[in-house]
Amino acid sequence: xxxxxxxxxxxxxxxxxxxxxxxxxxxxxxxxxxxxxxxxxxxxxxxxxxxxxxxxxxxxxxxxxxxxxxxxxxxxxxxxxxxxxxxxxxxxxxxxxxxxxxxxxxxxxxxxxxxxxxxxxxxxxxxxxxxxxxxxxxxxxxxxxxxxxxxxxxxxxxxxxxxxxxxxxxxxxxxxxxxxxxxxxxxxxxxxxxxxxxxxxxxxxxxxxxxxxxxxxxxxxxxxxxxxxxxxxxxxxxxxxxxxxxxxxxxxxxxxxxxxxxxxxxxxxxxxxxxxxxxxxxxxxxxxxxxxxxxxxxxxxxxxxxxxxxxxxxxxxxxxxxxxxxxxxxxxxxxxxxxxxxxxxxxxxxxxxxxxxxxxxxxxxxxxxxxxxxxxxxxxx
Amino acid sequence: xxxxxxxxxxxxxxxxxxxxxxxxxxxxxxxxxxxxxxxxxxxxxxxxxxxxxxxxxxxxxxxxxxxxxxxxxxxxxxxxxxxxxxxxxxxxxxxxxxxxxxxxxxxxxxxxxxxxxxxxxxxxxxxxxxxxxxxxxxxxxxxxxxxxxxxxxxxxxxxxxxxxxxxxxxxxxxxxxxxxxxxxxxxxxxxxxxxxxxxxxxxxxxxxxxxxxxxxxxxxxxxxxxxxxxxxxxxxxxxxxxxxxxxxxxxxxxxxxxxxxxxxxxxxxxxxxxxxxxxxxxxxxxxxxxxxxxxxxxxxxxxxxxxxxxxxxxxxxxxxxxxxxxxxxxxxxxxxxxxxxxxxxxxxxxxxxxxxxxxxxxxxxxxxxxxxxxxxxxxxxxxxxxxxxxxxxxxxxxxx
Numbered sequence: 001x002x003x004x005x006x007x008x009x010x011x012x013x014x015x016x017x018x019x020x021x022x023x024x025x026x027x028x029x030x031x032x033x034x035x036x037x038x039x040x041x042x043x044x045x046x047x048x049x050x051x052x053x054x055x056x057x058x059x060x061x062x063x064x065x066x067x068x069x070x071x072x073x074x075x076x077x078x079x080x081x082x083x084x085x086x087x088x089x090x091x092x093x094x095x096x097x098x099x100x101x102x103x104x105x106x107x108x109x110x111x112x113x114x115x116x117x118x119x120x121x122x123x124x125x126x127x128x129x130x131x132x133x134x135x136x137x138x139x140x141x142x143x144x145x146x147x148x149x150x151x152x153x154x155x156x157x158x159x160x161x162x163x164x165x166x167x168x169x170x171x172x173x174x175x176x177x178x179x180x181x182x183x184x185x186x187x188x189x190x191x192x193x194x195x196x197x198x199x200x201x202x203x204x205x206x207x208x209x210x211x212x213x214x215x216x217x218x219x220x221x222x223x224x225x226x227x228x229x230x231x232x233x234x235x236x237x238x239x240x241x242x243x244x245x246x247x248x249x250x251x252x253x254x255x256x257x258x259x260x261x262x263x264x265x266x267x268x269x270x271x272x273x274x275x276x277x278x279x280x281x282x283x284x285x286x287x288x289x290x291x292x293x294x295x296x297x298x299x300x301x302x303x304x305x306x307x308x309x310x311x312x313x314x315x316x317x318x319x320x321x322x323x324x325x326x327x328x329x330x331x332x333x334x335x336x337x338x339x340x341x342x343x344x345x346x347x348x349x350x351x352x353x354x355x356x357x358x359x360x361x362x363x364x365x366x367x368x369x370x371x372x373x374x375x376x377x378x379x380x381x
Numbered sequence: 382x383x384x385x386x387x388x389x390x391x392x393x394x395x396x397x398x399x400x401x402x403x404x405x406x407x408x409x410x411x412x413x414x415x416x417x418x419x420x421x422x423x424x425x426x427x428x429x430x431x432x433x434x435x436x437x438x439x440x441x442x443x444x445x446x447x448x449x450x451x452x453x454x455x456x457x458x459x460x461x462x463x464x465x466x467x468x469x470x471x472x473x474x475x476x477x478x479x480x481x482x483x484x485x486x487x488x489x490x491x492x493x494x495x496x497x498x499x500x501x502x503x504x505x506x507x508x509x510x511x512x513x514x515x516x517x518x519x520x521x522x523x524x525x526x527x528x529x530x531x532x533x534x535x536x537x538x539x540x541x542x543x544x545x546x547x548x549x550x551x552x553x554x555x556x557x558x559x560x561x562x563x564x565x566x567x568x569x570x571x572x573x574x575x576x577x578x579x580x581x582x583x584x585x586x587x588x589x590x591x592x593x594x595x596x597x598x599x600x601x602x603x604x605x606x607x608x609x610x611x612x613x614x615x616x617x618x619x620x621x622x623x624x625x626x627x628x629x630x631x632x633x634x635x636x637x638x639x640x641x642x643x644x645x646x647x648x649x650x651x652x653x654x655x656x657x658x659x660x661x662x663x664x665x666x667x668x669x670x671x672x673x674x675x676x677x678x679x680x681x682x683x684x685x686x687x688x689x690x691x692x693x694x695x696x697x698x699x700x701x702x703x704x705x706x707x708x709x710x711x712x713x714x715x716x717x718x719x720x721x722x723x724x725x726x727x728x729x730x731x732x733x734x735x736x737x738x739x740x741x742x743x744x745x746x747x748x749x750x751x752x753x754x755x756x757x758x759x760x761x762x763x764x765x766x767x768x769x770x771x772x773x774x775x776x777x778x779x780x781x
Binding site: 034035037041044045048049052089202203204205206209216218219220221222223224227228231232234235236237238239312316317319320322323330334344346347350353354357358361362365 | 411414415418419422429432433435436437439506507508509510513519520522523524525526527528531532535536538539720721723724726727734738741747748750751754755758759762763
């Protein structure tokens with residue numbers, strides 16, 4: 001090999017090494033390959049590029065250039081939205097968000113106490129980040145959750161440490177969404193593990209109970225469960241005993257999420273090699289030792305990505321409590337535009353609320369994708 | 382070792398141990414656990430049940446489905462079967478079920494088409510096409526469906542009123558009263574033509590089957606499409622012509638404050654359909670993409686090496702293999718779409734949940750109302766699962 005190169009080089013001593021033609025490497029080649037590889041591809045690219053540029057320019061015009069960010073408020077506290085109405089949809093009226101963002105985020109919580117739900121939201125986000133870190137995937141996670149959730153309860157209710165008491169009916173907005181999702185998860189996850197184990201049990205009565213529970217819940221929409229929680233639950237309880245509406249919705253969400261998560265966990269249990277079960281049996285471990293030390297640690301690790309995907313779905317589904325009139329983030333957004341001054345600016349409000357949901361869900365989905373890649377790399381070695 | 386082929390250990394049954402009344406016996410432990418769990422859950426259910434019976438007595442609510450025959454008195458804007466507020470609750474609920482099916486069936490068809498298109502777009506070699514599809518999927522899947530429905534409904538309400546309605550094509554009006562289109566005046570001849578076209582499809586399928594059987598026997602490919610076109614299109618046209626070819630178009634026109642005539646799609650239905658279809662399509666796109674990616678490239682290359690045309694490669698080699706991966710998650714997406722259609726109640730489309738909810742508010746029959754909702758969805762879910770399981774079993778890999 002080296003001889004040949006040497007010979008060629010010596011045959012043309014004046015030849016200098018030339019760079020490859022731009023049609024083979026570099027941005028031009030990339031565009032030829034990925035955008036203009038044939039007449040059809042070229043036509044599609046040109047049409048799409050036109051559509052994309054038009055929509056981006058249109059969106060920028062609407063959202064930024066023609067937008068109104070602030071409107072005056074008269075002496076009676078009524079916003080003067082004539083300027084926004086004059087736009088006739090050619091620009092966004094972000095003034096509704098500027099004016100109402102505290103209401104959308106924290107609902108009817110006492111205005112001067114808004115720092116408390118704000119800290120609660122930060123605590124929730126911190127809790128999510130800590131739970132996402134692999135370093136904390138051990139027993140320490142349980143006290144961390146217990147302490148944080150207690151702190152959140154203290155901050156929201158108050159009544160101790162000099163914080164004024166705030167009744168549950170005044171809570172609203174983002175904290176409600178995060179409470180429903182997080183507490184739902186904290187209770188549904190252990191429930192789902194028990195149900196998944198029960199569904200794979202040899203004991204017929206337990207197996208039948210678990211199958212009926214999972215299939216019944218998965219066969220009906222979440223709304224019917226929420227309706228059940230709001231109109232049928234009071235009938236279930238003894239006279240005089242009454243459970244708060246938020247707690248009833250929370251129970252419905254836990255039962256709902258438990259059934260879906262149980263199916264994900266069951267998939268993990270099934271994908272585990274039979275030899276693991278047999279080896280544990282051969283070592284003389286009891287059922288709970290076998291499950292706790294051998295089966296669950298491996299099975300749960302395997303289903304983390306689909307679990308995170310279920311969490312995302314479940315986070316979005318908490319918005320359904322709007323239908324039974326619980327004041328979560330979406331309900332707060334919808335209520336903000338009931339006021340006559342702000343009627344007709346729904347699009348702006350939904351864009352704002354949607355961005356909040358998007359940030360949470362997008363972070364979770366990116367995390368799940370990263371985790372999946374990492375777990376697969378480990379498996380491939 | 383008298384019998385060399387069968388290991389004698391497998392011929393012998395395991396010894397039957399007598400049940401020992403001790404915690405060390407696994408079967409005793411199993412029985413105790415089951416009795417315990419069933420007992421606890423049974424007593425909880427009994428407690429809830431007795432509370433409910435007591436509460437119903439105190440509140441003087443009569444249980445039972447007798448209310449179904451009472452006059453409903455609730456107006457329903459959209460109904461597929463004739464309905465009047467003086468009809469019974471039973472009829473109102475039937476209208477609700479039909480409205481749910483109307484949105485679910487159309488939604489499933491449209492979501493499958495849109496989702497498959499986006500899934501294939503995401504695999505395109507064209508950078509722009511795949512990125513746009515990827516962006517769509519990421520954004521649509523990360524927003525709550527209810528938010529999207531409210532958004533679309535707000536957009537619909539933001540359209541101009543009937544007098545200033547948009548009129549892109551002659552006879553088509555878009556306003557905050559919905560979309561109005563010219564419609565054919567339906568007559569008996571049209572029903573006959575539709576039936577003839579169904580018969581034509583069945584006949585064409587039978588013809589195709591026999592042609593394929595003959596091809597299997599002698600190896601000669603036969604042309605199917607001329608006969609198929611004649612059967613599927615020619616037959617209904619012939620029937621329609623034979624019955625006098627009725628052809629009256631009803632045009633929508635503005636009378637006073639609203640439209641008369643033509644065919645209309647209400648803003649509620651449109652918002653619900655757009656929301657459900659765009660949302661579910663995002664999930665279906667991912668299913669389709671994963672399905673196509675699951676087919677080994679070697680399969681494409683081997684099919685081309687055999688000299689098959691590209692259409693045949695897709696139809697005969699790739700799709701059958703991709704469908705095996707696609708069908709099970711597709712089923713759960715169809716089920717989700719159907720269950721999600723219950724969100725109609727939030728934007729005022731009168732589906733079964735909405736009508737049952739009004740019914741239970743009017744009559745106070747909470748348990749019956751929710752039982753009806755659950756029964757309807759369980760039936761629909763079960764039917765879709767059964768059909769898709771049958772289809773899945775049909776296309777599943779037949780292993781030797």
